[in-house]
Amino acid sequence: MAVELRLTTAKPASFYLRAARSFLEGVPAKDDKPEKPPVDTVTLMALGNAISVASYIGGTLEKEGLATIAAVRTKWTSVPGPVKHSPNVTVVLKRKAAEKALAGDLTVTTEATEPIDGQKPGTSGLRKKTKVFMGKNYLENFVQSTFNALKSTGVPIEGGTIVVSGDGRYYNKEAIQIITKMAVANGVKAVWIGKDGLMSTPAASAVIRCREGGFVPFGGFILSASHNPGGIDEDFGIKFNCENGGSAPEKVTDMIHTITKDIKEYKICKGFPTIDISTSGTYVVDGKVRVDVFDGTEDHVGLLQKVFDFEAIKKLIARKDFSMVYDSMNGVQGPYARKVFVDELGAAESSLMNAIPKEDFGGKDSPSHGHADPNLTYAVELVKAMGINKTGEKIGSGEGVPDFGAAADGDADRNMILGKQWFVSPSDSVAIIAANISCIPFFKEGLKGCARSMPTSGALDLVAKKKKIPCFVTPTGWKFFGNLMDSGDEKYFPDTECYTPFICGEESFGTGGNHVREKDGMWAVLAWLQILASKNKDESKPLVTVEAVTMDHWKTYGRNYYCRYDYEGVASEGANTMMANLKEKCNTLKGQEIKGMTVESAESFEYNDPVDKSVSSNQGIKIIFTDGSRIVFRLSGTGSAGATIRLYLEKYEKPSGNLGLSQFEADFLESVAS
Incomplete structure (x- = not known):
């Protein structure tokens, strides 16, 4: 059973070690003057350094078979050196589980x-x-x-x-x-x-x-x-x-x-x-x-607490004019959602949807038909609750609709972000997070790099250009971001430039940072809540909404209208033949007009990894027009049978242009799709 010890006065680390021993063993502590702590604990005398405290209590006590650390939380930042008083630090200890032979x-x-x-x-x-x-x-x-x-x-x-x-x-x-x-x-x-x-x-x-x-x-x-x-x-x-x-x-x-x-x-x-x-x-x-x-959930949630300011997000959720809903889609995320949103951030239990993991994610008779896929098509219950339809357009008056909504897929690495009657595209989401990144404690000093998959829209590129940081374009697949996250690491790539702190994203509802080496659905949701918390510090003022944050972003950077069409269950041989034919035609497309648009370049995408120098070829066909619009063709590798051909369409609109259209109302997208 977890027990909280609240340490409020700075004393030598050996004092707390003995106090912990006393508690765990049920033996009264001697309150005599502690001996001089060993050299390796001198730096721990300042309890303002919560990380050191965690390391000391977790490491030393574990070696002695007494306890393991579960979490250390503090409102203060690290304080180097001895101090007279420490901040309130909550150390949650767990009795070490008995081993069963x-x-x-x-x-x-x-x-x-x-x-x-x-x-x-x-x-x-x-x-x-x-x-x-x-x-x-x-x-x-x-x-x-x-x-x-x-x-x-x-x-x-x-x-x-x-x-x-x-x-x-x-x-x-x-x-x-x-x-x-x-x-x-x-x-x-x-x-x-x-x-x-x-x-x-x-x-x-x-x-x-x-x-x-x-x-x-x-x-x-x-x-x-x-x-x-x-x-x-x-x-x-x-x-x-x-x-x-x-x-x-x-x-x-x-x-x-x-x-x-x-x-x-x-x-x-x-x-x-x-x-x-x-x-x-x-x-x-x-x-x-x-x-x-x-x-x-322990290690992941503990890590997220180091990345984000949970107290600030908790204040946002406590606002009377703020409400949220989170759909785990009967995938693995249910226990994590309850731990983070209910236990840690104080959200109501009623804010959780489909929070019980099921082997069939609800099955064919569920609204999602067993597809734990956080998008406008399959997250049916959430989409309806947020007052939009399957194309992301507003329906109804909006009365009673939550201010924030999000969903996860089966293994919780993907996410979908929604506002009240508002859909945030994944490509826009990573760009908006990058633009507001300094409000997240882990990134308070800013970014050193970012990346997107090739089919993802160029919205992130525009933010990176303004912030003067490199933006890499990789093949689809989170593993291609891994080397960039490990860049400059003494263990992996000590002789390369370091691009961390780093964030990245994909149009397929994947977003994350270098805190782990996978896309992280919960990370993306907390990033958005942190942004909203930073813009809603004054409770006396009207709530700044997800829609307002998105519109402000477009007014600064412009908007990348974007949509994707999937052709599933295609015969693999035919799909490969189509891609080969497109590749052959790339050299002849330059200068041609398609739906009134002039082709500037066409090529088969090849990625040269700047970190390990590896080369990944045949990663899709991209056709770029003179105004920056794009058409992309790619074969997907995530299906279980046959092939899936994905077609991506993108058109850029300047900040002074028409920013309020639906994805399907944009002239270029509509004309090409037809």
């Missing part, structure tokens, strides 16, 4: 297998129909191929720690048990699992980067097909995230794919016990392998 047979069995076609990871891992993953050796082949690839690149699997969790979709729990048994067979000595097998994708990244001091695991398997529907007749997915918390880069996923085409055997400990993941606890199997089952 489990009997088990750790004998490694080598099972014969054969290659299975089609195990090539896409932009976010391998996604197929659930029944395909449930087929003989399908999951096992991919997992073993991943371990083989990691071993060949020198990843320390033997004796290492791995994270295994997912978004809770059908087959999640069963897959966790299989992967755990295979991990142990491949030499892993510690497995971290979210309670009930649940851990959002950004939370998994946070766990890898932050838990137990940070960067303990060599990586983790995330079981998710993201926004794709869940259920036995729907989709399942798996991907591997590396030690930095980010998705495996192309060189690793390509290696995994190569190994899947020639795999002959996999390893598994058949006698390893089935772990009870329904309750938090620590299990030690045969005295050699440790399995930790814990609340997957």
Whole structure:
């Protein structure tokens, strides 16, 4: 059970260590003059430095088997050196869970297998129909191929720690048990699992980067097909995230794919016990392998508290003229939403929609038809509650409509932002956050870099130009942002320019920063709430709305009218032929007119990574017109069957132009789409 100790007076760190010991062991503390603290705790004598306090109490007490730190919060910034008085610091300690010994047979069995076609990871891992993953050796082949690839690149699997969790979709729990048994067979000595097998994708990244001091695991398997529907007749997915918390880069996923085409055997400990993941606890199997089952929200929420000013957001939510609603779409985000919005920020329980995770995300009979996809098409309940239709246009009078609305997808890495009768496009969202970034404590000194995927509109470019920071354009897939976030890091790229603090975004409802190495739906929502809080400090003045913030942005930077059309379930061969034909025609398009617009350039997009110098070719076809408008064609890699062709249309309108049209009323978009 968590207990709060409120420290209000600065004393030597050894005093607090003894006080904590006293509390945890039930022994009265001696209030004598403490001895001189050891050298490594001298810097902790100023309790204004909350991070140091967390490190000291969390690290030292954990080593002595007394407690672990869950969170440290302070209203003050760090204060270096000794001080006479400290701010109020809340240290939440948890009694260390007793380890439960489990009997088990750790004998490694080598099972014969054969290659299975089609195990090539896409932009976010391998996604197929659930029944395909449930087929003989399908999951096992991919997992073993991943371990083989990691071993060949020198990843320390033997004796290492791995994270295994997912978004809770059908087959999640069963897959966790299989992967755990295979991990142990491949030499892993510690497995971290979210309670009930649940851990959002950004939370998994946070766990890898932050838990137990940070960067303990060599990586983790995330079981998710993201926004794709869940259920036995729907989709399942798996991907591997590396030690930095980010998705495996192309060189690793390509290696995994190569190994899947020639795999002959996999390893598994058949006698390893089935772990009870329904309750938090620590299990030690045969005295050699440790399995930790814990609340997957802890590390992620704790990290977000360091990024944002929760107190300021709490004041916004407490305003009588402010109301909000958040739709978790029956995905993994439900527990996180309750922890952040209700427990931490004081929002009403009624502000949460679809907050109970379900294996089928509500199923075909739900308003979303089981598609936990935060967009105007599938977030039906939220869209209706916010007073707009599926094209983002206002409906009704707006009476009783909340001032702020947001939604998450199945694994909570995507987000949709809405105001009262107002839709914020993902491309605009990341640009608006970048323009207002200094109101977020983590970014108070500003940005050193930003990035967007190639199909995403150029709205972010305009902000970057004004702020005089580099803006990179990458292929679609969050993994391409990873190197930019690790730039200048002594461990990864010490000889490159540092581009952090850094934010990035994609038109496919993904937004995030360098706090983790995944897009983060909760981060984006809190960023918007922080912006609104910064513009609504005076409660006596009318509420500055999401619509007002967006309009002010367009009046400063102009507006990028933008829309996307998806053609799903297309035969892969035909889709590839179409893209090849478009690529051939690129050289002949320059100077031609399309719907009255003159083509300035046309090319197949190729990305040259400025950090590791790798090259990614054939990432889509982009046609750019003389006025900056664009047409983009791209094949998607996130589907589970067939191919998806995406068509993107964009037209720029200057600040002095007509900014109030709907996306579909913009002349260029309407004419090309027709």
